[in-house]
Amino acid sequence: MTVTTAQFRQSAAAAIADPRLQGALEGATGKFRAARRAALAELPDADALRDHFKALRTATLARLAEHLETFERNARAAGAQVHWAADGAAACRIVTQIARQHGVALAAKSKSMVSEEIQLNQALEQAGVTPVETDLGEWIIQLAGDPPYHIVAPAIHKTRQQVAELFSALIGESLPADDIPRLTAVARGLLREQFLAAGLGISGANLLVAETGSVVLVTNEGNGRMVTSLPPVHVAVTGIEKIAPTWDDAAAWLALLARSATGQPLSIYTTALTGPARPGDPDGPAEVHIVLLDNGRSALLGGQFEEALQCIRCSACLNICPVYREAGGHAYGSPYSGPIGAVITPLLFGLEEYAGLPHASTLCGACLDVCPARIDLPRLLLALRAEEVRRGLLPAAESLAERAVAWGLAHQRLYQLGAGLGRLAARPLTHDGYTELPSRLNPAQERRLPGLAERSFRELWQSEELDES
Ligand code: SF4
Numbered sequence: 001m002t003v004t005t006a007q008f009r010q011s012a013a014a015a016i017a018d019p020r021l022q023g024a025l026e027g028a029t030g031k032f033r034a035a036r037r038a039a040l041a042e043l044p045d046a047d048a049l050r051d052h053f054k055a056l057r058t059a060t061l062a063r064l065a066e067h068l069e070t071f072e073r074n075a076r077a078a079g080a081q082v083h084w085a086a087d088g089a090a091a092c093r094i095v096t097q098i099a100r101q102h103g104v105a106l107a108a109k110s111k112s113m114v115s116e117e118i119q120l121n122q123a124l125e126q127a128g129v130t131p132v133e134t135d136l137g138e139w140i141i142q143l144a145g146d147p148p149y150h151i152v153a154p155a156i157h158k159t160r161q162q163v164a165e166l167f168s169a170l171i172g173e174s175l176p177a178d179d180i181p182r183l184t185a186v187a188r189g190l191l192r193e194q195f196l197a198a199g200l201g202i203s204g205a206n207l208l209v210a211e212t213g214s215v216v217l218v219t220n221e222g223n224g225r226m227v228t229s230l231p232p233v234h235v236a237v238t239g240i241e242k243i244a245p246t247w248d249d250a251a252a253w254l255a256l257l258a259r260s261a262t263g264q265p266l267s268i269y270t271t272a273l274t275g276p277a278r279p280g281d282p283d284g285p286a287e288v289h290i291v292l293l294d295n296g297r298s299a300l301l302g303g304q305f306e307e308a309l310q311c312i313r314c315s316a317c318l319n320i321c322p323v324y325r326e327a328g329g330h331a332y333g334s335p336y337s338g339p340i341g342a343v344i345t346p347l348l349f350g351l352e353e354y355a356g357l358p359h360a361s362t363l364c365g366a367c368l369d370v371c372p373a374r375i376d377l378p379r380l381l382l383a384l385r386a387e388e389v390r391r392g393l394l395p396a397a398e399s400l401a402e403r404a405v406a407w408g409l410a411h412q413r414l415y416q417l418g419a420g421l422g423r424l425a426a427r428p429l430t431h432d433g434y435t436e437l438p439s440r441l442n443p444a445q446e447r448r449l450p451g452l453a454e455r456s457f458r459e460l461w462q463s464e465e466l467d468e469s
Contacts, residue, residue: 001349003333005356005395012327012360021157025328028156029319035263036316036370042265043255053252054374057310060245064301067210067243068292074213078275080288088118091293095120095202095235096127098289102233104129104199110217110224111135112204113313114237114293116148116335117348120202131202132194134223136187140166149329151336152261152315157328191223201231201285205238207253207312208290211246214274215290218257218267225271234285236273240292241309253312256372260314296348304383308343310373317367317377323360332357339367339377346384355393358384416458423452 015021040046060067072082085091091114099107107129109115121131121142133142137155141148143166148154155163164177167186175183206218215236217224228234244250258264277284300306318324318338329337334345334354342357351358358381367377388394394402408414426435430451437449455463 001333002353003331003345003356005359007333008327008331008356008360011331011333012323015328015331016326020159021328022326024156024159025325028150028153029325032152032262032315032319036260036319037263039259039263039265043259049252049255050372050374053256053372054310056244056249056252057373060243060249061241061301061306061309064240064243064298067245068240070245071208071210071213071243072292074211075275075290076213078213079278080213080275080290083289083291085291085293085295087295088293091118091237091291091295092120092123094289094291095237096123096129098233098235099124099127099129099200102199102287104233106194106198107131107200107202108194108198108227108231109133109138110201110203110219110227111138111154112202112237113148113151113335114204114239115202118237118293118295120237129200132191132198134191134194134227135219136184136221136223139187139191143167143170147330148335149337150315150318151313151338151340157330192226195223195226195230198227198231199233201227201229201234203228203234203236205236205242205290206257207250208238208243209245209247209250209272210243212274214272216250216254217271217273218254218269219271220262220264220268222269225269228271228273229283229285232285233287233289234273234276235289235291237291237293240294240297242312257312257314260312260316260370260372300347305343305347305380307375308340308347308380310375311340311344312373313340314372316370316372320366320370322362322364322366327360332360339381340375343377343380343384351384351387351391352393355388358382358388416456419456423454423456426452 043049075082083094085094105128107124109131111133115121124131133139137153138148140155140158140163144158144162146157149157160180160183161177164175164183167183168175170190171186175186203215203217203224205215207216208214209216215238217228219225244253254266254270258267273288276286276288297309300309315338317340321339324338332338332341332345334341334349334357336344339361342360345357346354361378361381363378363381365378368374371377389399408418429435429437433451434448435451442449
């Protein structure tokens with residue numbers, strides 16, 4: 001997959017031209033934004049908590065290896081098996097091997113962005129295992145064959161009519177789109193069969209707690225609990241950065257995660273899993289595996305992009321971003337969309353392949369304002385753009401134009417001449433204070449450019465000086 005600036009613009013233009021999609025995007029992200037604002041306002045000092053969380057994430061990453069070793073030791077002591085995966089292929093191999101060892105034909109999954117990152121479903125299918133997503137949104141996009149549209153709400157681009165069509169095709173009966181209770185009852189009935197039949201439950205992890213070797217899952221539908229307690233074997237796949245050294249640290253993490261994501265004080269279910277079922281437990285898997293995925297993360301440690309690893313995938317930056325809210329999730333060509341997607345996708349999958357994404361931002365800074373970990377996403381986007389220049393990844397025409405502009409700006413007389421000529425050239429195109437450029441020169445065609453001032457700042461300044469003298 002590649003996403004150049006031209007490809008991003010093309011996908012964004014298609015989304016912008018679809019009024020239904022625009023309505024769905026604004027409806028969902030607007031609701032999340034308002035809920036987040038209200039939830040943070042209820043905290044006695046949300047800013048202090050965010051500062052504390054930033055410090056905590058920074059300190060944790062500074063000693064990541066140590067915390068991971070503590071986690072591994074404590075998870076093993078609790079009876080879990082811990083696996084290290086250098087990349088996505090290794091992680092998929094580990095999971096498919098576990099499935100093979102247990103003769104698994106059906107795997108029930110709860111929502112996991114990491115499994116999207118490593119394309120685990122495709123690997124399972126190739127290994128003869130049928131993966132079934134059990135988060136409602138993930139299940140809808142699995143049935144539709146779509147990638148996720150949003151980190152927290154993967155199916156926000158689907159209308160209830162489209163969902164009704166998908167479910168109708170599945171059960172061979174026409175379901176009314178307006179009967180939401182009926183649609184959810186159908187989903188519940190079908191998914192319950194999968195929980196009971198699955199030989200393997202696969203989850204991600206919202207966070208790991210090193211001091212007890214626990215996996216913490218945050219869900220709203222309860223499917224995470226089914227996936228991790230009904231099948232006899234549970235595999236959790238997660239990135240190595242998702243670690244909290246202690247439960248106190250986890251408490252700060254959880255206090256911000258749901259509030260920033262959906263505006264809930266806590267999600268409906270917060271599940272802490274420590275090892276397999278113990279003798280006497282009424283349920284729980286006999287075997288637990290935890291796959292710790294690197295996939296390019298450790299290479300970011302200690303460098304200018306380390307801060308990106310502080311992300312807790314809350315989606316607040318997507319919901320506020322003016323580019324995501326127009327372009328939608330699929331324009332990013334990655335499971336990770338929005339401002340964090342524009343940063344983490346090139347870092348994990350290659351800047352050459354995703355050279356367009358660091359430009360998918362106005363650098364307005366709204367993402368930094370809402371991020372619970374105060375990740376400086378605008379700085380990271382600019383650093384990626386600089387890296388593109390360093391590696392010679394800019395299209396030749398763009399590179400030439402930017403060099404010409406830089407040269408012109410560095411030569412005062414040339415700049416004055418260029419600005420004067422520009423003012424002259426724009427005059428016939430300027431009416432009522434706005435300049436109408438030909439469409440080829442104005443990619444944002446619906447925006448009107450304010451006309452250039454009649455006199456430059458330099459001219460005004462000089463004339464004022466003359467007046468004073
Ligand atoms: S970058 Fe910040 S706001 Fe965006 S998903 Fe990550 S934690 Fe949330």
